Every structure is written in structure tokens, then in C-alpha cells.
Amino acid sequence: MLSLPSAEVLVQGVLNGVLMGCIYALIAAGLSLIFGLMEIVNFAHGEFLMLGMYTAFWMYTLFALDPLLSVPICGATLFGLGWLTHKGIIRRILGAPMLAQIFATFGLGIFLRALAQFLWTPDFRQVSNPWIQGPVRILGISVGLPQLVSSLASLLAFGFLYWFITRTETGAALEATAEDRQAAALMGIDTERMFSLGWGIGSACVGVAGAFLAMFFYVFPYVGSLFALLAYVIVALGGFGSVQGSLAAGIIVGVIEVVGGLLIAPAFKYVAVFLLYLIVVLIRPQGLFGKF
Amino acid sequence: MALPPATTPGPAAAPRLRLSWGAVVPGLLLLAALAFPVLFRLPYHRDVVIKLYLYAMLAQAWNILAGYCGQVSLGHAVFFGTGAYASSVLQTAWGGNPWVGLAVGVVIAVALSQVIGYPCFRLRGHYFAIATIAVGEIVHTLAINWEFIGGARGLTLPIRPDALADFQFATAKYPYYYIILSLLILCLLVSWRIERTRLGYYLRAIKEDADAAQSVGVPITKYKLIAMAVSAAFVAAGGTFYAQYVLYIDPDSVLPLNLSILICVLAVIGGVGTLWGPLVGAAVLIPLSEFTRVKFGGTGSAVDLLVYGALLTLVAVFQPTGLVGLVQRLRRR
Secondary structure (H helix, E strand, C coil), X not given: CCCCCCHHHHHHHHHHHHHHHHHHHHHHXXXXXXXXXXXXXXXXXXXXXXXXXXXXXXXHHHHCCCCCCCHHHHHHHHHHHHHHHHHHXXXXXXXXXXXXXXXXXXXXXXXXXXXXXXXXXXXXXXXXXXXXXXXXXXXXXXXXXXXXXXXXXXXXXXHHHHHXXXXXXXXXXXXXXXXXXXXXXXXXXXXXXXXXXXXXXXXXXXXXXXHHHCCCCCECCCHHHHHHHHHHHHHHHHXXXXXXXXXXXXXXXXXXXXXXXXXXXXXXXXXXXXXXHHXXXXXXXXXXXXXX | CCCCCCCCCCHHHHHHHHHHHHHHHHHHHHHHHHHHHXXXXXXXXXXXXXXXXXXXXXXXXXXXXXXXXXXXXXXXXXXXXXXXXXXXXXXXXXXXXXXXXXHHHHHHHHHHHHHHHHHHCCCCCHHHHHHHHHHHHHHHHHHHHCHHHCHHHCEECXXXXXXXXXXXXXXXXXXXXXXXXXXHHHHHHHHHHHHHCHHHHHHHHHHHCHHHHHHCCCCHHHHHHHHHHHHHHHHHHHHHHHHHXXXXXXXXXXXXXXXXXXXXXXXXXXXXXXXXXXXXXXXXHHHHHHHHHHHHCCCCCCHHHHHHHHHHHHHHHHCCCXXXXXXXXXXXX
16 A cells, blocks of 8 residues: 655655645644633634635735735734634633633634635635746745745744744733733733733734635635644644744644655545644643643 | 532532422423324424434533533544444445444444543543544544445445334334434433432542542543543444434534534533533524524525524633523522
């Protein structure tokens, strides 16, 4: 059953895996940021991504705005959505039992997915003629230009996120709130505002990722589910709350997906990813880079 | 009352309840349920109620693990699929009997639940929930690509004349009704027993604080595994019932993530961790979903999911004890 692909195919596969992995990592980073801040998993994260992709799609269809230009719009829209989600829902369930925490965002996810299907039908849509398209050849290896640009942009966004958290005062306040809510509040940090900000930034990550994904991926109401599933795996693999961990884990998952698909069979690529996840969390429940 | 029990009915509240609600209401409900097929002869009505019982039973079984023990499984479709496939493959590949298939499905599902549970129960809270999603997706993908059990095409069961031995009643339908009603009642009785025995107290202790439970000597993994086994057994029986009722199964109908989600939604909206919650949830939501499907046509417009999602969030935020908790609160006023 195992058939070894040629070296060229394998190299190309690994490169593509790394590129997709960078985008996965950006999606997962938003999830990880929120979890690190308040130990709540956003089960509507995939649907946020889906809304980011639809924002880019509608900007293109209605106003002929290329997805590359709507990156800030998507980021801002999702920032607003994340902020509102915290104000409307999350704030009320901070001290609630785990079941309520899981199902509050889970319900939101189901709702948003159904809303997208209700408003925009389940059809697969696509940005038909984006600025960035087609393959390019680098050192004899063919890669998709949108994938290349998206992964570079994801890395850039990642760098910005890292810089923001580690080098700015607001970032330090976020970190402090994540570290110890009460102590941060005693130091005069408005933790309530930090939580809203965390939700805003975490959601803006998928807004940006969504705009880039819309360049080369179909847009439909259920598109978020697959990416969200991978994002949970990446976040758990990298360690909940570890933003750097998500980058490493994102690339690992991207590569495993492609190599697993090449070595076993394309249909089993996600089985390989999920199996890897199960093995890692069973050996190291806190993930590869998690502290607790 | 000095100490109002927050989520679980404590022993102090039990005697009063038993006099008023505890005996009379279930008795009347049972009578109504037994008489239903006599009064309503349209296949459509019977079909809706059969579905209602099936999903109530699944949610009830999920509730044993998630509601009492606090382990949120988002992969219960695995056990449903196991039950459905075990009995169906037994029939199509080896000409076996569906009742034997039901037993085989239950045994395999229980074994599977231990294989999944033993490692996954090392994970806490959100991690466990995500791990069960991953397990569900793995099994779904494997089933789609496993040609022996029909792959993505699924399995069509041979149609036989109505007979109890063959578990087929395509023309009369009402035996299906009484079979699933019996399963539901059995599941309710088991939950009721669990609530009142040592097992139930252990499970709720694990849910409230696993570390504290362990420190006073509750073997937490063992009891989580017991809860998972009981839960999986009922869900697998439901799977076999579904296969015999519809006579066609495929991975997207018996193993999807959406089924796992629906099971939780019913229990949570009805009242998670309560005896009547899952049944109440199913009794409200299954007819509602049938109604919206008739009214708005198909599942294409997703109106039922729109309502489910909104209700789920609202219940989780404002009424974590569900409809049952709401009724209890109003009665206490």
C-alpha cells in the first residue's frame, strides 16, 4: 500500500505543507491568544474565519475590491465581531461551569454557519479573478503564488502579533492579565478591556487569514469547520496559550497533512493529522510548548 | 428551604417531589405514550414521535457521561455508527440476525468506548472535548474509505416481510414505536438508578472537582470509563434501531459530527445533568425541527440550525440548567 513518491514530488509537497502551515498557524494563533487570556476555547473560531472569507468575497463581488486590499477591512470587521462576542456572551460566562462555556460559543458557531447558509445559500463561491493567482517556479519547484503570498503575509502578521504582545505596553498588560487576572487588576490594568481586546485581536487574526484564503479557496458556509478543526489540533499540539507554539505546530500540521496524503492516500491526510495530535496530547497533555 | 441545591436535586428535595411529580406525571406520560399509536394513525405523526424517542434516548445516554460525569464528548456519533454498521454488516456480509447484530454492536461499542476513553480521559475539560472531535473525524474518514462496509456509498439492508425476528416492520411501523419507547424507558430507568446510587454521587463528584474526588479516594478513571460504557451501549443500540428503521446507512448519516452535536444540543437545552432534561429537549426541538423543515422546505435554508444555535447560546449564557431548571425555578417562586 505504501508507495514512495519521487524526491521532487516530496520536496514540493513539503514546501506546500509549510506554506499552508503558516496560514493554519495564523488561524490557530487567534484561538491560542484567547485561550491563554481567559482559558476559554472559542468553538465559533471556524465560523469567524468563514465570515472573514465572506467579507473578502463580498467586497470583491460588490465593490470590485481585490482580497489583497480588503485585508484591513476583514481584519477590522472581525475585530469588531470578536469585541462584540466578548461583550455580549463571554463576559457573562466567565465564572460559569465548563459545559456552559463550551456550549455558549458552540451555539454561536452553529448560529453563524446557519445564518450564512440562510442569507447566502450553501453554494460554493469563489473570487474569480484576483490580482494574485497562478503558479510560480522557485528553484524548479512549482508553488501557487497566492499560497506563497498568503503564507508570507501570515508570517508578517505573526511577527506583528509577537511584537505587539512582547514589546508594547498594551501587549504587556494583555500578558499580565493572562498571567494573573486579579494581580493585573490590582496593578490598575482594566482587565475587562483587555479581555475585549484579546477577543478583538484573536478574531482579527482569522479576518486577515480569511481575506488571504479567499484568494485561492472556495467560500461556503461550512468552510470554517475544517480549518477550525485543524486550528484546535494545532493549538493543542503547540500548547494552549502559547502563540509561538502555534507557529511551530501549524507548520508541523501542514507538513504532516501533505506527507501523510502522499505516503498513504490523499483521503487519509486528516487521519494522519488527528492521529499525530492524539499521540502527542496523550504523551504530553500540555502540548509541545505548553507550560501547564 | 435553607440549602437550595444548585444543579443536582439533592436527597432532601426527593421525598416531596416523589409525591407530586415523581409518580403521577411519569405515569400519565407513559399512558399517553402507550396510547399514542392507537390515537394517531398517520405514518407522519408516528415518524416524528419515533425520531423524538430515538434522539431523546441518545441525548439521555450522552447525559450520563457529560451531564452527570462532566466529560463533554463531541464524538458520540462514533458509537451510533458502530451500532448501525455492526448489525448491518452482520446481515449483508454474513446473513446474521439484526437482534444478534444489536447485541454485537453494543459489545463492540462498549469495547471501543474503553479503547477511546482510557487514553482520552487523561485529558481534562476542553482538551477532552477536542480529542473526541478528532476521534469522531478519524472514524468518519475510515468508514468512508473502508470498502468492506460499503465505503461512501453506504449499505442497503435487504427488505424482508414484517417480522419481530427480522426487526423489520415496514408496513405496520408501530412495532418500531414500541421498541424505541422501551429503549428510551430503559435508558431513563438506568439514569434514574444512577442518580440514586453511589455511582451517581461518584460521577457528580468527578464533575464538580475531579482532583478533590480523587483525593478522597474515588478512582476517577474507572468511574469515567463506566459512565462512558453505559453511554456508548445505549447510543449503539440506537444506531442499530436507526439502521433497521431506515434500512439504509452511510457514513454521512450515522457518523457525522452534526449528529454528535445534535445529541448535545438536545440535552443542553433540555437541561444537562438532569433526569428529564434530554427528553424535554427532544420533545421541544425535534417537532420544532420537523415543523421548520415542512414550513421552509428541506434543510437547505438551515432555519432549524439557526434556531438551535441561537437557543444553545442563550441557554448556556442565561439558563445553564436548561428548560428543566427554568421550570424548577418558576415552581419555586
